[in-house]
Amino acid sequence: MRVEFLGAARQVTGSCFLVRCAGRQILVDCGMIQGGKSQEVRNRDAFPFDPDAIDAVILTHAHLDHSGRLPLLAQVGYRGPVYTHKASVELCDILLRDSAYLAERDAAIESKKRQRRHEEPVDPVYTVADAEAAVELFIGCDYDAPWQVAPGIVARLQDAGHILGSAIVELWLEEGDERRKVVFSGDIGRDDTPILQDPVRPTEADLVVMESTYGNREHRSWEETWEELGEIISSARAARGNIMVPAFAVGRTQELLYVLAKFYREWGLHEWTVFLDSPMAINATDVYSRYEHLYDQETSEFYADPSNSPFHLPNLRLTPHAEDSMAINRVSSGALIIAGSGMCNGGRIRHHFKHNLWRSTSHVIIVGFQAQGTPGRALVDGARELTLWGESVRVGAKVHTVGGLSAHAGRSELIAWYQAFKTRPQVALVHGEAGGMDDLAEALRAEGAEVATPELGAGIDLRELPSRSAPAPAPAEQIEQS
Ligand SMILES: [Zn+2]
Ligand SMILES: [Zn+2]
Known part of the structure; x- marks a missing residue:
């Protein structure tokens, strides 16, 4: 029973977390690394997990830093489900297709330049066909409707108030007689954002994997x-x-x-x-x-x-x-x-x-x-x-x-979001830069939390954490493929 940090570890982009439980492997997010060419070449690297061994993917929201490598996952043969909110299915259809179109276009331009220098052409990181294959795997879910992802694993999406369809993922894990609950914050929105609901504040978890983009900054009102x-x-x-x-x-x-x-x-x-x-x-x-x-x-x-x-x-x-x-x-x-x-x-x-x-x-x-x-x-x-x-x-x-239009919670909103967890569960901070992350870690420690800022590839053994959450809610009958 483990959570492994395979992306957005001590950096903002490339969200990707692997959950192992009862012989199953679930991926939460499969995001693109962004931030200039020197960083983005890493998107072409092989996945740090065996794609054939993944039983399911759960996607928090449509932004490419969370969803952008799903076409690559489809390209290397993944055919399992990708669960996400119904609105995210539609937004991903737009965003992944566009991302693939740009990748094809950039590769064509680069190949032309190389041709003139008598060099080998380059392939796009993925194609529109790969993006379409990925979107085929999506299963649209609603908020607040638990479902069984695999034996021993129940999940539920809650509104994260970040963009339409954005979700906090609650995961209940059971292995033998061990039971733990992990909450992935995804990207947390701001209170009173136009259009969207305020982010839901879950109250129970044994581990919280939490974003920290603005861990040391407040927004204008x-x-x-x-x-x-x-x-x-x-x-x-x-x-x-x-x-x-x-x-x-x-x-x-x-x-x-x-x-x-x-x-x-x-x-x-x-x-x-x-x-x-x-x-x-x-x-x-x-x-x-x-x-x-x-x-x-x-x-x-x-x-x-x-x-x-x-x-x-x-x-x-x-x-x-x-x-x-x-x-x-x-x-x-x-x-x-x-x-x-x-x-x-x-x-x-x-x-x-x-x-x-x-x-x-x-x-x-x-x-x-x-x-x-x-x-x-x-x-x-x-x-x-x-x-x-x-x-x-x-x-x-x-x-x-105009700096006040941010889709991410500011420092005090992040702290307030954590304060809703009654038992002060352990926190793993992700999706942030060192400064903001370390600042937020200090603030959460002052709230009584044990806080980790895991390095890329690190893992947390959930059996070492106390089990203080209620059992999983009863999953809905069946989720239909959209
Ligand atoms: Zn986002
Ligand atoms: Zn993000």
Whole structure:
């Protein structure tokens, strides 16, 4: 009876944990390592487990740092179930397919370069066919509905409030007369996040495997964030230019559409045309609009008014096709353009930059995390020009960074989430950088927890921990393959 830490150990990306119990092996998450080429080559490494020996996979949520290596698992022959929330099945269908498409495209470009140097071509890390094969294995679950994963293993998903369908995974393990409960936090959202419910706080566990992304940071309040966003839009209106918002397709885009609808009059949005210029974001928004039963009370009430249909604005234009997207280039004033990619290292936002970034009347609103080395980060750091397709474009636009829109719990919310566990179970911190992780470890120790920050490949023998949780709830009859 063991948990092994095969990814996101003392780092943020590549979540992957192996649970061994009663002769079975269950994988929780199978995520991609992200953060520049030097890191990402590791995604091509062989899995640190025998894929044939895995009985089932449980996926916490659709983000690629949790799901992104599932196509590889399918590629090496895994044909078992991948359990996840029903909404995550749909979002993964979008995200994994796109990830595979980009991998194929990048490999084709690289191969062409190599060909000119008389070198061997490269294969994509995985293909669209691999992504499709992986999605075939998915089994959609609901929150709060326990099921038997394998003999001796019962699982239940709880709402993590991070993105649509995101889940905390509770696992009840039984081996001989030993019984333990492990809770995997997945990525924990913030309280009062637009659209989503607050993260569920389980109260029992013998081991908690917990994310620590913002273990040493607090976020600005939602009120301050909305005020900031409203002021930027008002000042941009006075300048009579365009606004560009690089945004991630899943989560951030839908939050923006929701707050734009909520403050439509207040922020004078009727004077703008809002373009959602990203096929992936349009598809993800469609998924969000079909899961109304997962919205929080405020959002449900807002959309219960027949004049507010989910994620729609009176002046919203969806531009899935390239020619509609290019037509936006002719608009020099009054366009609020939401386009990917979130860090500006690809996607249509770069075309909008080419046409607008040099203008002093333009505004860029950065609403998401920008990794080192990306064009988005360069803008945040005050770059005077960006290179786009080999051409240098001067930054005349005003660049605003709105830091309060995070999908991750801040430090005090992480501590509060742990405090709900009555018996102060042992914690293994994952999904964080050393600084935040060590800081959070100190804070949890002060709460009476024993805290580990396991190295990659380390394991915890669950039989060495006290058993203080109630037995597994009765699993539902049967889960149907979706
Ligand atoms: Zn996530
Ligand atoms: Zn994550």
